[in-house]
Amino acid sequence: MAQRDPMATAGGSLGASGSAGAGSALIGTVAEWLVDQSLGQNAIEDTFDGTCKHLNSVGVPLARGQLIFVTLHPQISSVALTWRAGEGIGRADFSHSEVENTSPQFKRSPFYHILTNNLSLMRRRLAGPAATLDFPALEEFAAEGYTDYLVCSVGFVSPASARWMHGTGILVSWATKRPGGFTDDDIADLLRLQRRLAVACKVSIQEQITRNVLQTYLGKGASDQVLEGAIKRGDGSVEHAVIWYSDMRGSTRLAESMPSEDYLAMLNTYFEITAGAVQERGGDILTFIGDAVLAIFPVPRAVPGEACPIRNEALAAATDALERARAVNVDRKEKGLPEIRFGIALHVGDVVFGNIGIPERLSFSVIGPATNEAVRLEALTKVLDRPILATRDFASCLSQKFEDLGSHALRGVGQPCEVLAPVLESAD
Incomplete structure (x- = not known):
């Protein structure tokens, strides 16, 4: 299948095929699994780790995934979960001072770009003649062998809302090392799961915030x-x-x-x-x-x-x-x-x-x-x-x-x- 290079803006199209891909039925099983996660009491680390593994199991060639969200905690402002194939989940907590004093490194990142421009989607090819390495992080990813990179922002209040920075949304990035990058069907599958993942994450985040607040005051x-x-x-x-x-x-x-x-x-x-x-x-x-x-x-x-x-x-x-x-x-x-x-x-x-x-x-x-x-x-x-x-x-x-x-x-x-x-x- 010929690949298109969608460069997303708020509300823009990624250019993926309108019909469901061959893995649609299998992706449906991942979507149902996310619904079950939303109904249970599951740590967000387990939800994201399971999502990445399930996507790999149905043929989406993920090599790396990252989830960033804001929490409500007296010491921690935001959390980044990073998944790598064969390694599992790593977690990094960022203090309020780190977030309030935005580092120059973060200002040069794809995440900062998508937030400050109120974008919902952004894709960058990292290899081949169409490669666009316009952020330092993308140069690092390309050097590590990644070939394609997709970032999605989901607001819990309204689509494409940058208000996630105040605890009302998530940022997710997906990367692959497959030659040629993601196919249109891969991207369609990732986008199909995006809001379901956001719902499951919202449930976990709100439950953890409840525990954080109660433990802080009680x-x-x-x-x-x-x-x-x-x-x-x-x-x-x-x-x-x-x-x-x-x-x-x-x-x-x-x-x-x-x-x-x-x-x-x-x-x-x-x-x-x-x-x-x-x-x-x-x-x-x-x-x-x-x-x-x-x-x-x-x-x-x-x-x-x-x-x-x-x-x-x-x-x-x-x-x-x-x-x-x-x-x-x-x-x-x-x-x-x-x-x-x-x-x-x-x-x-x-x-x-x-x-x-x-x-x-x-x-x-x-x-x-x-x-x-x-x-x-x-x-x-x-x-x-x-x-x-x-x-x-x-x-x-x-x-x-x-x-x-x-x-x-x-x-x-x-x-x-x-x-x-x-x-x-x-x-x-």
């Missing part, structure tokens, strides 16, 4: 429960957990004496020190209360042997936080900035983990006597001048050396609490 444990159906006020369960509570020292004075932007930067650094240590050790950050951090380390009742290792992780997170603070404060002192100081309380007990609030506005958190005791215990870190305090219940099975500080009354708690402090190599 934490992983709470978000998992909400997604499993615990959405009504009162939904929840009784959990056994290590409770972590930390509070920054002198926050009122600092907030009044520092420029607001400097205080906000200091507060975020404090959260990176404390909550960051909790997260790295497997804890679940529930909420930030002003300048306090409330977190838990769930202890499975069905696995009693896990109780001590989990308490060890919580204690390690507390000592990690102190080490981080020491390192940060050296730099802050050199810059004439106030030091970041805080107290940490560690307790263990049963907590009610669930939805509280009003029916229209809920918070998923922990409540109960054990939580209150942890909060009151942290207040003693100022009185006893210790950066970390723990209850005897928490410390009972640990090999770490603790200093017994005696029994102390906790405000609002009926019985005195036996308070201990870990013996630290470098006391703060």
Whole structure:
């Protein structure tokens, strides 16, 4: 079949034959597979990897495919999935700063060209007399042996919409190494699948965005429960957990004496020190209360042997936080900035983990006597001048050396609490 060289513009034709190719029935099976993907809960990596493999299996000679989409994540702005025949899927995440400060390399790419010119399709032959290597990336592809390259943009709002950059579409490129490139039937098959692929990707992207947002604002444990159906006020369960509570020292004075932007930067650094240590050790950050951090380390009742290792992780997170603070404060002192100081309380007990609030506005958190005791215990870190305090219940099975500080009354708690402090190599 004679090949035409479609150079697409928004709404333009690629010049492929109007009739379905010989592989039409087989391509139909790939289309049905994509419908099934849309109805299931599938990672977008699996969907794209499966699409590329299915296309190869029905005779479309793919050697490379790439899918780019924008997500909603506190650290990641966009994602690029690259598939290569015989190698599978590779993933690259791009931060918000990388996307906001558009690199010169991206500005010279086919993707940037198709977006800024609001194109839906673009094709470039990479070999032979019709080769058009008008982008640096295409020169690289040609040098690697690719012979034909097709880029498609699908908007989730309207066709050929560049609004995909705000999370409402995908960009897909296809490349082959077959001599002579793609046939018209190959291109017709790829375009036939394009919108079905976009639908399947949209489902996966929106599901991941939902999880990203819930985990960002609720934490992983709470978000998992909400997604499993615990959405009504009162939904929840009784959990056994290590409770972590930390509070920054002198926050009122600092907030009044520092420029607001400097205080906000200091507060975020404090959260990176404390909550960051909790997260790295497997804890679940529930909420930030002003300048306090409330977190838990769930202890499975069905696995009693896990109780001590989990308490060890919580204690390690507390000592990690102190080490981080020491390192940060050296730099802050050199810059004439106030030091970041805080107290940490560690307790263990049963907590009610669930939805509280009003029916229209809920918070998923922990409540109960054990939580209150942890909060009151942290207040003693100022009185006893210790950066970390723990209850005897928490410390009972640990090999770490603790200093017994005696029994102390906790405000609002009926019985005195036996308070201990870990013996630290470098006391703060």
